[in-house]
Amino acid sequence: MSDFILEAVKCKKCASGLLVEVNDNIVYCSSCGSGFEIINGELIPIEINFAAAALRGEGEMIYKPFWLLKTKISIAERKASGNFLKNIFGGGNDNTSGDIIFYIPAFYCPIETMKNLATQFTIKHPVASPQKYNTKLTGFAYGKEDAKKLAEFILISLEAEKSDTMKSFNYDMKFESMEILGIPFYKLPDGRFKDAVLGIEM
Numbered sequence: 255m256s257d258f259i260l261e262a263v264k265c266k267k268c269a270s271g272l273l274v275e276v277n278d279n280i281v282y283c284s285s286c287g288s289g290f291e292i293i294n295g296e297l298i299p300i301e302i303n304f305a306a307a308a309l310r311g312e313g314e315m316i317y318k319p320f321w322l323l324k325t326k327i328s329i330a331e332r333k334a335s336g337n338f339l340k341n342i343f344g345g346g347n348d349n350t351s352g353d354i355i356f357y358i359p360a361f362y363c364p365i366e367t368m369k370n371l372a373t374q375f376t377i378k379h380p381v382a383s384p385q386k387y388n389t390k391l392t393g394f395a396y397g398k399e400d401a402k403k404l405a406e407f408i409l410i411s412l413e414a415e416k417s418d419t420m421k422s423f424n425y426d427m428k429f430e431s432m433e434i435l436g437i438p439f440y441k442l443p444d445g446r447f448k449d450a451v452l453g454i455e456m
């Protein structure tokens with residue numbers, strides 16, 4: 255895919271030219287580390303950070319964008335098969351509440367891959383202190399509203415491992431903040447990718 259460069263787009267903080275690929279509505283300034291969401295042609299600041307590679311691998315390393323959604327979840331009623339919430343919040347009480355940080359791919363991938371990456375990263379929460387890198391981050395396919403729906407989908411799928419045994423699950427999910435996290439992937443010789451944090455192939 256060829257890059258489509260909008261030369262008029264300049265970083266609002268340091269005035270560097272920004273590389274914007276066609277369809278990208280989020281841009282990262284590799285000069286100063288600022289992130290922006292493009293809304294009706296305006297650059298609105300958004301926090302963008304990166305995960306360090308934890309695993310060694312072969313091949314070129316590229317960064318793919320994830321949404322990091324900090325949520326507060328309150329469970330009003332829960333008669334389901336999954337133990338995810340019980341494990342993450344602790345205790346045996348079904349009426350409970352707690353914080354979950356969801357990792358939702360913001361780049362295009364098949365739904366099964368998206369679900370697998372989101373589930374593994376959300377459960378393990380492997381990036382405690384993301385940092386600024388001088389690198390390229392492009393390929394955004396999903397916006398904030400998509401990410402919220404996907405987070406909800408992941409929450410329900412984690413709680414209802416078998417949908418036929420989920421009797422009731424009433425919850426309230428509040429989105430406290432939404433940031434972008436660049437996760438390193440190795441480009442494998444066969445064209446697949448393997449992330450350098452958990453080692454998931456896709």
Ligand SMILES: [Zn+2]
Binds near residue numbers: 268283284
């Ligand atoms: Zn800048």
